[in-house]
Amino acid sequence: MAGRYFKLLKDTLMAGINLLIPPVCLGCHESLLDAESILCPSCQARIKLIPPNGCPKCGLAMEDGVCPACSEFKYDFDRSHSVFYYESPLTDLIHNLKYREHTRGAGFLASGMAAFVNNDAHYKQSDYITAVPLHAVRKRERGYNQSELIARRIAKLTGIKYIKAVKRRRYTASQTMLHKDQRLHNLQGAFRAYPNKSLNGKQIILVDDVFTTGSTLNEISKSLHQAGAAKVLGLTACRA
Template structure:
């Protein structure tokens, strides 16, 4: 990154912090730790780094390929997460999505970049693509949480951020739906934007949460249909595998 771009980014973040000062711990909001990450959240993240996970979908379990990944073919090569969708990460995602607390995005992007360094397959990625939310939800929140995370990650990796996907069909919330219902809910909901340079690209596809994988599956299918050579998933948090 050039010196001028760095200082623009630095000054821009300073202005945001001035107008919207950090509200406690960057992840959980603990007021005893203003603008940093509290001890409990750091302990959670340290433990998360040691948890076994499915080598395909990245959900946390016994460290073997999970039943879903043995039964169903995944359109993405693999997915990894910074930790399970609980504790500090669940709080951070909910604060970002529903309370519009954006001050922790830089730190969360750093967590994603750390995951990238631990997985050799990510070295093949040439572009970073966020999983888009619907225009209606983007207007409601004022931002797209996956795009914020993807932008921070792309900057850290020195890769281009490409908005190659669009949410073509608004879908009801996925909460409370089973795997099959989630897949049906999202079928055909993503499309490739006009004239993307997808030909043969290895895409690093970024989202906030991986539960059953239905969202990442639908987005990856759209990218592959549009000409991508390979899709590698990356999320901030993934569910636990319950058998």
């Protein structure tokens, strides 16, 4: 109760502060002239799109028609794509989105991701969009799931229906400090599809903020396939 009250108080105060202090760029913290944007023109100019000609499964650049990662490890998802490189200013924007309650960045990322979906022959045929879930405890602490914010916005921009498809069953240790095989082990059995959702034969876009090793998308993809999904297409804002 007290937690909720303080959050309300803080939000109210922040709203007041926003009226007094001009908004700043989420990349470099310079004041913005245009109150509608979230990045200044020079930060916007530094953002690099990943060309959609890498490995269709994991997005890495191919070597002589072979993906160096997928020749060693078979991902469960059917395709995946990351829209931006995980570099400044987007590293700052995503950090702010996760830890500082600056959720405006979600709309920016979502518009780039929706443009990709609307222009991709495979992605645009999807039945549903869903997001990597946060454990209920962490969602309560943070107040929102940043991947869900992004996914819901993409759903609006593409007309593809957003659904809650998977639940996080365990509170897993943060993945940040783990190696690739530790990450896979850490997540085994951590997700389960909601049994009351009919995913049979459906094609589902699974949204997350950053693709690092692909282990989170991989585990969730397994539960969606087990629940009957025909295809799972990973979609992340950035590729680390």
